[in-house]
Amino acid sequence: MPITTEYTGEFIVIKIAGMIGLPDLLAEADELAVIEARLPVTPHRITYLSSGGVGDVNFADLHVFAAKRRLVQLKNRVKSAIVAEDAVQFGMARMYQTLNENPNIQVEIFQSEAPALAWLRE
Numbered sequence: 395m396p397i398t399t400e401y402t403g404e405f406i407v408i409k410i411a412g413m414i415g416l417p418d419l420l421a422e423a424d425e426l427a428v429i430e431a432r433l434p435v436t437p438h439r440i441t442y443l444s445s446g447g448v449g450d451v452n453f454a455d456l457h458v459f460a461a462k463r464r465l466v467q468l469k470n471r472v473k474s475a476i477v478a479e480d481a482v483q484f485g486m487a488r489m490y491q492t493l494n495e496n497p498n499i500q501v502e503i504f505q506s507e508a509p510a511l512a513w514l515r516e
Contacts, residue, residue, distance in 0.1 A: 399425050405514060406439035415450040419459040427466055436498075438473040438514045442507075443483040453489055460493035468498040475510035476503045 396412030399422065406429055408422070430436045476491075478484040484503060491501040504510035 397422050399429070401429050401433070401437060404437070406437050408439060408441040409444070410442065411444045413450070416455040416458060419451065419455060420462065423459060423462045423466075426463075430466065430468060434469070436468040436470050436472050438475070440475045440477065440507075440510055440514060441487075443476065443478045443487060451486060456486070456489050457493055460490060460495065463494070463499065464496045466496060468496070471498045471500065473514050474499055474501045475514050476501065477505070477507055477510050478503055479505055 396410060396414045397418050398409045398411070400407055406426065408426075426439075474494075476487040478487040484505070487501075487503045491503060494501050502510075502513055504513070
């Protein structure tokens with residue numbers, strides 16, 4: 395699976411480790427909605443983008459994903475940290491950050507894990 399998602403008890407951890415496309419993003423949106431619905435508090439999340447892991451994703455795909463996430467009714471405000479270690483990954487993460495219009499999701503992008511985790515735990 396190019397995208398794995400798990401709730402660790404502290405955060406939702408999303409790892410993108412392969413080539414993905416719009417169907418993968420939409421499946422991820424559904425998976426997040428299931429996790430969010432079953433918990434009493436919506437947890438913060440961290441997403442790890444691996445080098446070369448965006449595949450065929452483009453602006454239009456990210457727009458569809460962001461539109462789907464915009465409609466989600468979260469139980470509380472959440473932080474969404476994206477770890478993007480290279481310029482291509484950072485660019486994709488920045489596009490999503492710009493497209494995010496859910497007022498309960500705050501997206502920040504980091505180049506490494508430690509500052510992302512520190513921000514989530516603030």
